[in-house]
Amino acid sequence: MNSTWCRFKKGPSFYLPGAFPLQMHQMTAPNARGGQLTAFKAFLCDSFYGVAFIGAAELSIKHQLVRDLVGSLVGASDIFRRYDIDFYRIGGLTLWQAAARQAVSVDLLSADLSGLPLNPASPPASMMGLITFIDTRYHNVHRKQVLSAIRLAKAIQLSPKFAHTIPLGLGNLLTLLFDTLEDHQLHEEEELFPAMVNSPQHTLTFPVYRAVLEHDEISDQLDTLSRLTGGYAIPETAHRCVRLLYALCSSLDGDLRLHMHLENNLLFPHFIGEGALAS
Known part of the structure; x- marks a missing residue:
């Protein structure tokens, strides 16, 4: 310099x-x-x-908001997932508060986060830009991700040779997740997002809280998916199809939680107030 x-x-x-x-x-x-x-x-x-x-x-990372850390550090969301911290639900809490809530060491958590590089990209700052970004970056991507995982899971389950290599009920759980996610995204695309665009100053408390509750339902299904697959840990002797399925599920999990983070922590507060979803 x-x-x-x-x-x-x-x-x-x-x-x-x-x-x-x-x-x-x-x-x-x-x-x-x-x-x-x-x-x-x-x-x-x-x-x-x-x-x-x-x-x-x-000095200050422990006092930064969870949502800011997710947005500013590459890989922060993966670390929060590792510690089972729902960053998309409690983005308005500080790292101290989030660690205490989950009963994890804030020193270990902050040390892991401190080693991450800064994120050179950031989501659009404007409400309109953020809505467009969420719709184009996540909605159709999620549909393709879940459908690909469903097809692969069912193909494996129908194979006498490999059916036993994936958890029983995995295909059904993915189908349930797709149905829940599709209902949620259609609600956003057809009702919530247009209302936000057409009446940006109007309080949309009920529709937004409905979307938040749908996020909670999706999150619960992702938690079940993670438990069923052992945290997406691929068995050493797994066939390449099983490896691909677990990788798809892990990618879907991470993408969906980032999607919910953008809505809960950045978009929805425009309509229901800052900090309303922090508890």
């Missing part, structure tokens, strides 16, 4: 119990439009031993 155009901007001082005074600084640089672009933030601790840099992100 060129020192001729970067500088430290001094921020407010504050104290930590039993520590030296801390001073917040941020390094800024002019962007293409002549404004200031924050390139780096750090705490500076002046002491007899020199200046210690403590990363602000490291």
Whole structure:
């Protein structure tokens, strides 16, 4: 970074119990439009031993909202899934609160998240853009994912040689999931999304909460799918068809939960208020 155009901007001082005074600084640089672009933030601790840099992100990650971590870190949703944290349901909670709710170590959780790269992409900021993104990126993709998994599961179940290699009832569960998901997505496509577009300032409390309840039903079915497949853990001796089926189910699980995260945490609060779904 060129020192001729970067500088430290001094921020407010504050104290930590039993520590030296801390001073917040941020390094800024002019962007293409002549404004200031924050390139780096750090705490500076002046002491007899020199200046210690403590990363602000490291200090604050436990206090960041779950929904922000999912959006800003590549792979955060996978880590939350590993810890059985329903990030799409409790996106308005901080990492501290989410860890306490699930009775997991916030230190281990934050350590896993701290090693993730920043996400260079982000969903559209506007409500209209977000609706279009959800519809095109997820709805038809989910239909193809579930139908492919159903066809493969039923083909395996009909094979005398491989029928015993997948859990009994897997095909039926996937069919139930497809029916539930199709009803939900049609409700959004035909009723909820048009109402949001045509009356963006109008409170849509009942239709939105209906969609949230449908998300809960889908989530419960995904939880059952995960338990039935042992967390999508592929047996070492599994045939390639079984491996493909488990990979499809795992991909569907992750995609669906991200889809529900975008709606519960980013889209729906436009209509039912910030934090209404955090509990």
